[in-house]
């Protein structure tokens with residue numbers, strides 16, 4: 001690899017950040033503070049033309065490329081050692097067309113940006129459940145969130161993407177334009193180019209929704225999960241729920257004597273009228289003896305950022321992800337046995353309820369392959385900077401042991417929950433055979449030299465053209 005002789009990128013109008021620049025350390029830091037990589041330069045793009053210029057510059061010099069959307073992937077693929085980061089963090093504009101019911105979103109936007117602008121029109125699309133997560137990575141991997149059972153995955157709501165290809169060309173992908181690329185972008189991750197903007201379909205949501213978590217003591221986990229299994233079997237599409245197993249976060253709305261107490265929570269959001277939501281959640285809230293019940297009418301935009309502070313930038317994270325076909329008694333037993341074995345009070349596991357519109361979408365219509373499972377799960381080890389020598393080892397061991405115990409019950413994985421030590425066999429696990437074959441074909445057509453490989457990589461296969 002030849003080194004760039006200049007930091008001047010021809011045709012580039014954004015900011016170029018190199019080692020020694022006052023912003024270099026901030027610019028190379030990502031959400032997962034455990035990732036510490038030193039790129040040769042960071043090309044902070046101001047628009048699509050900059051992205052194209054940066055790709056061509058990197059190709060001409062054979063530079064390793066990483067693409068940074070929101071910088072929120074646990075595996076840290078947004079930043080590389082020694083190469084160039086194509087940094088979209090200054091490209092966060094969101095423009096809503098309320099007549100057409102769509103939003104045009106730049107490739108570096110965060111979900112908080114999208115929610116704020118779309119909720120100004122009482123509209124929303126399915127997005128991640130933490131507002132500082134990036135639109136880019138979430139959408140390209142699939143995109144799960146509170147609204148998915150009613151309105152589909154984020155990727156199901158994508159109507160057009162503007163993509164800078166490995167050649168530095170700018171193409172539009174939609175159902176009618178580059179349909180093969182459009183198919184692959186909806187679940188295949190960042191393998192096919194840099195998406196400089198997304199256009200999403202929007203739906204009426206809120207502004208007030210019935211939402212919030214209910215917490216029960218950890219000892220009640222088996223009973224709560226068995227009840228929850230029955231509860232969600234009748235849940236309307238409007239109701240999105242996520243189980244959280246760990247401790248009660250030290251939120252200002254929670255009594256201090258409950259902070260960090262081991263607990264199971266069912267967090268919820270009802271994407272429909274507030275009264276209907278209260279009715280839909282009544283039996284859940286009445287079950288057993290909750291320690292805390294925070295369900296109530298809340299602004300959707302506030303609910304979307306409600307847990308932001310429980311997973312801040314800079315802490316150290318390690319994840320193991322898996323899909324689960326059903327919450328069988330055997331799965332519940334494993335969960336109850338392992339969920340509270342972490343050393344750090346900040347570690348947790350989250351289990352998302354899928355189904356609804358996600359499961360009804362035609363198989364093969366997009367590259368997202370996990371439509372037949374009831375749940376996707378992430379086991380999240382969390383420790384503080386400075387605890388690498390003490391807490392890191394037991395936390396990662398806890399996550400791996402929990403994951404290993406689920407082995408007989410696992411059914412694929414959500415590609416966006418894979419961590420750095422999940423190798424290509426686990427990427428393969430995210431897709432069925434036919435989906436992976438098609439992805440490899442599209443990869444061969446758009447990126448035959450695998451220029452975009454700092455991601456959950458699809459190996460180029462046999463080109464179709």
Ligand SMILES: Cc1cc2nc3c(=O)[nH]c(=O)nc-3n(C[C@H](O)[C@H](O)[C@H](O)COP(=O)(O)OP(=O)(O)OC[C@H]3O[C@@H](n4cnc5c(N)ncnc54)[C@H](O)[C@@H]3O)c2cc1C
Pocket residue numbers: 031066067068069070071072073074076077078079088107108127128129130133134135136137138139140141142143144145189190191193194195196311416417454455456
């Ligand atoms: C705290 C937390 C909460 C989460 N919650 C959810 C959730 O509710 N739902 C959900 O679906 N996922 C969730 N995730 C997982 C999330 O989908 C991934 O972490 C995702 O990769 C984040 O996208 P990003 O753009 O912020 O990340 P980045 O690290 O910037 O990007 C990850 C990879 O995606 C690709 N990429 C990103 N943007 C672009 C682009 N514009 N063009 C081309 N390639 C791009 C690149 O290959 C990059 O390496 C969560 C993650 C975290 C850490």
